[in-house]
Amino acid sequence: MARFHETRRSPVRATPEFTLFAAPPSRTESAAPDAGPRAVELSKEPWRIFRIVSEFVDGIDAMRGVKPAVSIFGSARTRRGHPSYAGARKLARQLAERGFSIVTGGGPGVMEAANRGAQDGNGRSIGLNIQLPVEQAPNRFQDLELHFRYFFVRKFHFVKHSSAFVIFPGGFGTMDELFEALTLIQTHKIRELPVVLIGKAYWRGLLRWMRASMLADGYVAPGDFELFHLTDDLDEAVELIDRCVRHGESLEKLRRELSRKSARARR
Numbered sequence: 206m207a208r209f210h211e212t213r214r215s216p217v218r219a220t221p222e223f224t225l226f227a228a229p230p231s232r233t234e235s236a237a238p239d240a241g242p243r244a245v246e247l248s249k250e251p252w253r254i255f256r257i258v259s260e261f262v263d264g265i266d267a268m269r270g271v272k273p274a275v276s277i278f279g280s281a282r283t284r285r286g287h288p289s290y291a292g293a294r295k296l297a298r299q300l301a302e303r304g305f306s307i308v309t310g311g312g313p314g315v316m317e318a319a320n321r322g323a324q325d326g327n328g329r330s331i332g333l334n335i336q337l338p339v340e341q342a343p344n345r346f347q348d349l350e351l352h353f354r355y356f357f358v359r360k361f362h363f364v365k366h367s368s369a370f371v372i373f374p375g376g377f378g379t380m381d382e383l384f385e386a387l388t389l390i391q392t393h394k395i396r397e398l399p400v401v402l403i404g405k406a407y408w409r410g411l412l413r414w415m416r417a418s419m420l421a422d423g424y425v426a427p428g429d430f431e432l433f434h435l436t437d438d439l440d441e442a443v444e445l446i447d448r449c450v451r452h453g454e455s456l457e458k459l460r461r462e463l464s465r466k467s468a469r470a471r472r
Contacts, residue, residue: 260358264333267351268366271331273450274306276363278382279315281341289373292403292439293318294325296371299443301328303451308333308367309342310359311351312356315373317344324348333359360385369399369446374407390432397456399449400433401442408435434460441467 277297283289297307297319307323309316311332323330324346332347336354343350363382370386371380379462383402389395402408419425431464436442441463448454 219398231389238242257355257358258352260355261361264351264353264358265365267349267420268331268362271308271329271349271366272366273304274307274308274329274331274366275300275369275371275446276367276382277315277319277373278310278375278379279319280375280379281310281312281314281316282376283314283318283373287316289404290318294322296403296439296442297322297328298326299329299439300446301326303443303447304328305368305446305450306331308363310335310378311343311347312341312445313344315375317346320344320346333362335359364389364395367398368450369401371401371403371442371446373403387429387432391429397432399446399456401440401444401445402433402435403437405435405437431457431460434463436463436467438467 207266276298277293279289283293292314293315299322301307301323302316305320306329308331309319311320311334316332320332321344329349330347331349332343332351334343334350334352335341335356336352343352351362353362360382364386372380372383383400386398386400390397390400412430415425416430420427420430434442434445445456445463447461449459
């Protein structure tokens with residue numbers, strides 16, 4: 206089940222637990238003594254459904270009232286001295302100062318930087334941690350710390366509770382989160398939310414390939430490239446998110462305006 210606790214920078218860390226369903230039967234109760242490993246595993250499948258449901262329910266209950274919230278993604282391997290770490294911390298602080306909650310994966314690297322920036326800006330700092338074979342150590346800058354066993358439930362909570370997504374450089378997990386958001390927006394499964402890519406040098410190669418291969422072969426449409434905004438300017442990212450989410454301005458109009466402003470600045 207999803208486990209969570211919430212703190213407000215207090216030395217006492219409360220850790221409430223929610224048990225919505227009875228525990229699954231033990232190995233001896235759920236399978237005959239001579240049953241093989243596969244039979245034992247299959248006997249547990251129905252109970253796994255209850256664990257999955259509990260992660261949905263506990264997460265929804267814990268995250269009521271966090272909106273407007275911005276999910277910030279990026280590599281767990283980013284070191285504290287790296288520009289992306291400083292950038293994520295600064296961006297999160299600026300968003301927190303404007304009233305946004307900050308949601309991350311709860312781990313080190315860019316996630317830690319963003320949670321830290323949220324606390325710098327006296328905003329709400331939330332981490333959606335995941336149980337991994339090599340245990341992810343939760344960073345210490347979370348006010349609300351949730352723990353999930355299932356990736357797909359965790360991803361559901363990122364999408365459900367986010368008003369915008371910011372993507373810093375990262376690896377497979379970051380790419381998964383980026384394309385998950387773009388797919389849901391492209392297919393109208395969620396409304397169009399701001400998706401901001403930070404770091405032109407990092408993302409340029411991927412975008413070039415997308416145009417040369419995906420677009421050229423007709424696998425995406427030209428308009429799909431309007432679903433995200435690429436920038437190196439943190440102030441620009443904050444302005445776009447704030448005006449779109451809190452003031453209801455058109456994302457398409459804002460992107461054109463900011464692109465013109467950026468072009469004038471380069472002259």
